[in-house]
Amino acid sequence: MHEIVLMSDPRIAAIPVVDCGEALVDVRIEGSIAIDPRRADHSGAFAHLRDGVLTRLLKAQRFLPEGVRLLFIEGYRPPALQREYFERYAGELRLANPDWPPARVREAASRYVSPPEIAPPSAGAAVDLTLVTADGRELDMGTHVNANPEESHGACYTDADNVDSEARAYRRILSDALTAVGLVNYPTEWWHWSFGDRYWALATEADHAVYGPRELP
Numbered sequence: 001m002h003e004i005v006l007m008s009d010p011r012i013a014a015i016p017v018v019d020c021g022e023a024l025v026d027v028r029i030e031g032s033i034a035i036d037p038r039r040a041d042h043s044g045a046f047a048h049l050r051d052g053v054l055t056r057l058l059k060a061q062r063f064l065p066e067g068v069r070l071l072f073i074e075g076y077r078p079p080a081l082q083r084e085y086f087e088r089y090a091g092e093l094r095l096a097n098p099d100w101p102p103a104r105v106r107e108a109a110s111r112y113v114s115p116p117e118i119a120p121p122s123a124g125a126a127v128d129l130t131l132v133t134a135d136g137r138e139l140d141m142g143t144h145v146n147a148n149p150e151e152s153h154g155a156c157y158t159d160a161d162n163v164d165s166e167a168r169a170y171r172r173i174l175s176d177a178l179t180a181v182g183l184v185n186y187p188t189e190w191w192h193w194s195f196g197d198r199y200w201a202l203a204t205e206a207d208h209a210v211y212g213p214r215e216l217p
């Protein structure tokens, strides 16, 4: 098994960002990717991605087997919301593990939510995805999207061995299509994929990230 590099790893924070300035675009306007409303917000921020990420998703969808489609759950996340998610989960871990020092809480929290200053979703570079049939039925990927490591007993990890062979096969299908277009996975979450951010730069050995955190205009 490969080493899992967590978002809290100082090697990620050390990667420079040279933002290429590409626009955040609304995935709903393009129209050919199925969008799930579970993370929808009033401003529609959740449905935004950098243009280059959307282009790659459209291409990846063509690599899926007949009758299988991507289901988009969440893309862009404003920095303030990322901070809220991170603080909330870190707080839960702190409560459950009062003896943990702050560095351990931060590291454990980053298995599931990126530290706000790193966060690929706030750069419009990351997307949470699953697979559906042509008539919109979600395939069983072994856990629901956004299952955390505690509630799923680690089954949210992409290569977890406590999921059945069918779920493993579906994860492989998702992974093959997205890897083929250059996205990288966060190995603690089978549904989380990104392109152009610092985590992507580390995984692909790029010398800088091309998408950094920003506010939605």
Ligand SMILES: C[C@@H](N)C(=O)N[C@H](C)C(=O)O
Pocket: 007, 085, 111, 112, 113, 114, 119, 120, 121, 126, 128, 146, 186, 189, 192
């Ligand atoms: C909260 C979870 N779905 C998520 O988005 N995690 C990634 C790692 C993140 O916060 O960047």
